[in-house]
Amino acid sequence: MRIKNSILFAITTLLLVSCNSEKKKETTVKLPYDGSWESLQKMPVPDWFNDGKIGIFIHWGPYSVIGHRKEGRGYAEHVPKLIYEDSTYYYNYLRERWGAAPPEFGYKDIIPEFKAENWNPDDWAKLFAEVGAKYVVLTAEHHDGWANWDSDLTPWNAMDMGPKRDIVGDLGKAVKKQGLKYAPSYHRERHTSFFTTEKYVVDAEARPDILEEIKRVPEAESLYGPFGFSKEAVDEYVARWKEIQEKYQPDFLWIDDIPIFTRDGNDTRKNPQEFKPVIQYLYDQCRLMITDFMNNGVERGQEVYVNNKGGNRNWPDGVGCLEKDNLKLDVIGPKWQSCTTFGTSFGYLENDTYKTVEDVIKEMVEVISRNGNFLVNIGPKADGTIPEEQLERLNEMGRWLEINGEAIYGTRYWKVNEQEKGNLAFTTKGTKLFAIALEKPVNSIVIEATKGWAENEVKSVKLLGSEAEVKWSITSEGLEIICPADLGKSKYAWSFEIATNSVQHAPNAIQTDANKALKGTKKVDLDGNH
Template sequence: MKVSKKIASSLLVLSIATSTMGQSNNEPNKGKKTIKYTASWESLEQYDCPEWFRDAKFGIWAHWGPQSVPELGDWYGHFLYKAPNEANEWRIKGGIKANAYHLKTYGHPSKFGYKDLIPLFKAEHWDPKALMELYYKAGARYFMSMGQHHDNFDMWDSKYQPWNAVNMGPKKDIVKGWQEAAKALQMKFGVSFHGSSSWSWFEPSRGADLDGPLKGVPYDGNLTKADGKGLWWEGYDPQDLYCKPHQPGAPPDSAFKLKFLNRVYDLVDNYKPDLIYFDGGFPFKDLRIAAHFYNKSQEWNNGRNMAVINVKGYSPEKQKSFVHDIENGQSDTIRRYPWQTDTSFDGWFISRDAYTASTKQILQQLADIVSKNGNLMLNITQKSDGTISEKAVQFLKEMAAWMDINGESIHGTRPWKIFGEGPTNVVNGEANKTQRLKYTSEDIRFTTKTNCLYAILMEWPDSKVTIKSLQKGKTLWFGDIKEVTLLGSSEKLSWSQNNNGLTVSLPQTPDSKLVRVLKISGQ
């Protein structure tokens, strides 16, 4: 958890310089010449992450679409074609579950495939305004809509993809509905794109059973527009959804790439999002998307680039050009550039048996991420009718109550010279485990704002806490400590400093079910 003196010094200077930005209108390119971005790393390195993203800290995401219908989680549209006798060992478990359920509930994939789930995706009880109000109260300051998942189904009025939510299924512009609800609350709005993987994701749909009564009968991924006479999808070519037949493992062809890129441009130009997310690196290693989005953002914002792009991977040197995203994982240290964790409260798509994180686990994760110069984007799954689970509603209400008291330690803050102290830390990039870390009463995370240092207590100590990083004689950027308070408590705290650190006596009967925050103030 130690950092070199050189790095610590530079981080402290950065913290002091930026600690008040959350309360200002400072933005990249203000007073600067408009940049003409081009599709090269050298050009994109001119990017600066906008302050709105650094201030927001917490966002909510909606993985939602036709895959929500069976309520069996992520990748259902891929797994339903994975019969038990197939030899893909690492995927066979999911294949058995989805395939068996599909056969029992809907029928054989040669007759009822993924395309036939679309009319069942109705969103009839979807109320984006009410949901967005819940999300905002829970502390989210940006929202991300699903644009398209690997299922290749566009959730907007798509010019280049006829298989979209306006033409079929809900027959509603889902992206537009979310956008209007977010903007009404002055939340920043984003859209995620996962469709560059559709090419391989739907390859199993062109297979067939290897044995049994329907052995050799092609699945519906082989159907074409000409086969649709009299069916609900008459007039639409299933190959626009499933991608045209090709050899398994073959790379995407130029027509597929061009169509995907045109769909992204279509959404960016017509919906003007603040943020876009790609599930991986830049699709097909094409940097034109980034240059286009950054240039458009400057057009929309009086010469200022207010855009954020989330992508994964790439070397630390390249991560200045976008906002690096870590799926289901975190950083083990303060990062030089703003970054993001994306993870889920209850799975990626709604599932009856999904693991549900506790509010305390999410708050601990949020505190750890923010202390390291990052943001948390949390997925909340939805049913196909547009509603969310009772567990999710309860979680959001608990988050709202916590944010009412403690939100000042999150929103608009910046890292301190160290992210925290205590024995517990994540393994850098560790996936799927960071919500379940067992923190101790010695674990503390720090954030800063103006003349305040916030010490977020990951677990409640019995009667007092000693913050070892605040030994006597170590002056903070705001000078000497003048006051220590517990957010949400009116009780006056006694505290003292010596060579062991800052020791604070705590209230006797705290509500320790969730994390608590000490506010350490100077003049």
């Protein structure tokens, strides 16, 4: 009897193992991304990203302690490398401020002053929600090698040094409580040449004073290095992202552009592509890293997405949204994102030169009307406070969105994106057309692209934020709107909501060719990519 029971148990066990194996196979088969670029090109744009429109980017790290750049403008988050590149200027600056310069005192020695002592992640998250953001992108790691999370892979992390807090984790919890999506951004792809004598080369060498700092403090090698590309460096690059993914389950994989893909004998733009072996390995590992991230999202029932950064895009078109710094397309492009600065820097820069509030609002509207998302950046101080100039612009943006949000959130592009006469931008939502005047509307506005509309096409016209009656008529030149004397609560830009009898979104108005869409953009890039 015991033998029979044992046999029965063994058969049952085998059947269960077999069933579990089949279930695992089924799960593997059902995952939509098979590791190829072709499958990744089919990734959908998540509704939360397409509808949300507004994100907050945060550049915050030990470089925020410095808050200074030669000539007072440009990307202050690049100063850690500029210290060693422009030693004549920055060594004197360090001596004046800290009393020493490399190799006695280098970037690693500034880290203890990054304390975040006045930082409250819940206050940040509430602010971001109040000003109308729908997602938050925080620098998990910039090019400097510093990890803003509780990392088991490097001692140079915010839990073990500096703030001694899990910045990525704490902010993630806070923004999720506010119902916002979260993306710790990852910029380590250019770390291997950040502190070297030559940038964006496969075989890079550390600067002499960096080597001397490491000689004196051997632990510094894991901050400043590795130098140049190797299989080990690529594996570490992937491992750090994997740690972020597993610990924080981000909604978006944000990666900066990767210059080595088109430098030093490598070129993704050629057909067939040209790669040195280790860069081929990097390219392949990035593809697998994105695949794993996307499939992991599917397994969790989480809508996730990625970006495709740079004029020379990291990945084939269709893999994520187009993105560049301060990007403004002239046309309606494939889904894209502008990571936008209020000033000239992403990281904190004392006495930065800022755009006017009016220019920020206009830029936001233009980006969204052309199928873009507006990822606007703040650069907090090292203690966790946000500079007043940035707070002012965030709050004004929030006040404008509170009045005009109906013309922004959940909208899609129209058949045209702008009209010179009257300085108009357009968005749509179902049967509604929004004509957003980017200069104060006076007298009347004729919407030229409505020429030929039938008398009964328009049901009503109103001005968001105003109780005034808006008169209108269909003329031979198109819909004419008589602007009311009372423009209501809105400032900087005014949104006319036009209720019609037909769906206004025009899917075919998009320029699907990314190269053509990017040609002739109005972008101003102050210092390469950040």
